[in-house]
Amino acid sequence: MFNGLFKKTKYITVSQTPAGSVPKNTSPIENEEEQKPNIPNGMWVKCECCGKAIYKKDLEKHMMVCKDCGKHFRLPALDRINSIIDEESFIEFDKELLSSNPLNFPGYENKLEALKEETGLKEAVITGRGKVNGNELVIGVMDSRFMMGSMGSVVGEKLTRAIEYATYEKLPVVIFTASGGARMQEGMFSLMQMAKVSSALAKHNEAGLLYIPVLTDPTTGGVTASFAMLGDIILAEPGALIGFAGKRVIEQTIKQSLPEGFQTAEFLLEHGFIDAVVSREKLKETLGQILSLHGN
């Protein structure tokens, strides 16, 4: 497989886009242009934290964590499920739930179509049931590659259905958050998803069932201000950006720059808003432990 690498006619390029971050341009045409000079794109990636070039296969082998500095890159939802859920135990829910365009916002449908093609996802969350080290649970995993994991009607509906199912089946819920917040293109329908998911969690809570949000990079806005913060036990990945308001908005409002490490997982731990920061390699074991402590 390395044959091609040493031919003079081919270039090994470090991707211009840091691994795990979402490309700025999402329309297919712009992407095509962006990718042309980078063939074979993505064999090597530059760690956005320590600056080292990492062979992509190595990075994937280490669940997208930089071996050198421990930086946790964003993880696609399916990879997350594979890394957490016991083999062959995952059953996906509501695969065919798709966004419509309630406000008739110009260009929204095209954007959705382009993202479906690019990411292979149908929306910004995957839900289902499965097992973690033998413990049954309902799981939701958000994917920041799909419109920055923003919460529109479909994200809200899929999560609500999953939580309702868990309440009915008396199962714990684990949600991996990764979201910029509201789906602007759906306006007030998006805002109402916060109330909808929180209402479903209220019932799950009343039933005495366990809910664990795991906050991953980034968790902000309406997701932080709803289900991300409503866990019995809240975990977060190292270095994840977690906050309510965006940094730029805060800086513009208070006219001063923000302290180092503001709105990171560690910052939230220090201020008492999460229970623990857990590295990716320990997450499955930790979740399994918490689930078994709750007698599941």
Added chain:
Amino acid sequence: MAVLEFEKNIEELSKKIEEFKFFSREHGVDLASEIERMEAKLQSMKSQAYSNLTPWEKVTLAKLIERPTALDYIERIFTDFIELHGDRSFRDDPSIVSGIGKLNGKAVTIIGQQKGRDTKENLKRNFGMPNPEGYRKALRLMKQAEKFGRPVICFVDTPGAFPGIGAEERGQGEAIARNLMEMANLKVPTVSIVIGEGGSGGALAMAVSDEVWMLENSIYSILSPEGFASILWKDSSRAKEAAGVMKITAEDLKAYGIIDRIIKEPAGGAHKNVDETAENIKKALEEIIPKLCENEIEELLNKRYSKFRSFGEYKE
């Protein structure tokens, strides 16, 4: 009183009528028929202008410094109001006022987001942008209402939850989230009325209620039209256009079923006649509160759940 863009012609004609009246009095000239004609014209101009407000004009009205605030309504609608302070954890947030009062002789808990009525008061009230302790004070009062079986009435009027360092350190997201979950399950009747700006999660944190109403010229949105235009079009000067696209008026949100009722305002906006606006709110509350109280609490909670459960549009 502020003269808005769409009121300029009306203002000019009103002035002219006043001049004619003055002239007629001073010089003993009978101008009654002219004045009558002009007044009729003024009326029709008013109803024309005020009944066809664009979404952007409503945004302007909703944010007007003269627009009546929560306290203006509280003092007109309730008797025996006593304000209660503090979240019992950090401090008292002046951007939320809360307390107990009587509606038609029956005790209710009242919570309102409070903007300032001038710059000085606005600084004290933080322009109606609550910090986490504000939402926690609101929640404390709601739980207190639940304990004593009092209905809860919320006045929503905020540009949004405050985006600041302290707010993040003290868990703005957690405070809002907690309110959403607790309101969904609060075992007393709840009514929320958007009286000016309903700014995103900061507004929703006081609006997961059995009945959610909006004053005719108030707005309720995911973010400001300026913010929307700047995020989606990279151009905040297209705010006017955004106000239309975003569907943030009482009329639009009633049509979507996201709010339950629109409360009428006097021609030209709530500030033209605060008493009348307060009376309209009071009448609606007097009608709905006894009805909500008739429900068994389980039934009320189920209805509340089904309402919020139904929001969203998707394909299957």
